[in-house]
Amino acid sequence: MKVIMAMVMSLDGKTTKWRRSKIYEWTSPEDREYFSKLLKKQKVIILGRKTYEAAKTFITSASPSLKIVLTNDPKKYRLAEKTGQLEFVKDKPRRLIDRLRSKGFKTAMLIGGELTNTAFLKAGLIDEIWITIEPLLLGFGHGLYSDNKSSIPLTLFAVKKINRRGTLLLKYKFQKPA
Numbered sequence: 001m002k003v004i005m006a007m008v009m010s011l012d013g014k015t016t017k018w019r020r021s022k023i024y025e026w027t028s029p030e031d032r033e034y035f036s037k038l039l040k041k042q043k044v045i046i047l048g049r050k051t052y053e054a055a056k057t058f059i060t061s062a063s064p065s066l067k068i069v070l071t072n073d074p075k076k077y078r079l080a081e082k083t084g085q086l087e088f089v090k091d092k093p094r095r096l097i098d099r100l101r102s103k104g105f106k107t108a109m110l111i112g113g114e115l116t117n118t119a120f121l122k123a124g125l126i127d128e129i130w131i132t133i134e135p136l137l138l139g140f141g142h143g144l145y146s147d148n149k150s151s152i153p154l155t156l157f158a159v160k161k162i163n164r165r166g167t168l169l170l171k172y173k174f175q176k177p178a
């Protein structure tokens with residue numbers, strides 16, 4: 001099963017503006033349109049609970065597909081849950097991916113945030129990273145991934161400029177360890 005991580009970040013590698021959780025304050029309209037179309041095409045989307053809290057209206061309206069929100073306290077979200085559409089799950093990344101594979105899913109899209117990305121990357125579960133780079137410097141904020149023990153080599157395989165300011169869509173392949 002292929003797992004693609006998709007995120008938007010500033011040129012200096014920040015995925016949030018300072019401590020603010022609303023990313024649409026600083027991302028371009030072209031990226032929002034691209035991301036919205038991307039979400040609509042997915043059969044399953046995985047995200048962390050804090051990303052869900054930050055963007056639930058956008059995410060739940062953007063895609064009719066299965067959205068899996070990882071949380072250590074799924075019971076808290078029972079009222080919001082809609083089986084097959086919005087599920088709150090406490091699971092290890094590898095177990096979750098194995099479970100999705102056994103249900104017949106071929107691809108999953110992981111959309112953050114940093115904590116959740118880090119868990120999936122450390123488990124070696126990501127095949128591709130699709131990044132939008134917005135041409136601005138934010139100086140301080142969350143990142144894409146955090147670890148002080150390993151670095152991950154990637155290979156660029158697609159580049160597209162989506163507006164006149166130079167917002168870039170970059171696609172990288174992740175070389176999984178043998």
Ligand SMILES: NC(=O)c1ccc[n+]([C@@H]2O[C@H](COP(=O)([O-])OP(=O)(O)OC[C@H]3O[C@@H](n4cnc5c(N)ncnc54)[C@H](OP(=O)(O)O)[C@@H]3O)[C@@H](O)[C@H]2O)c1
Binds near residue numbers: 007054070114116
């Ligand atoms: N620029 C972008 O593209 C982008 C994308 C996504 C998010 N963001 C931003 O990033 C921020 C959130 O990122 P974040 O790193 O703080 O948080 P996050 O990764 O969105 O969510 C972290 C939470 O997810 C749950 N979680 C993660 N892995 C789990 C597992 N294996 N099992 C059970 N629960 C698990 C835990 O929830 P509980 O605490 O409920 O246990 C954890 O506290 C927001 O401000 C958001 O706007 C930016």
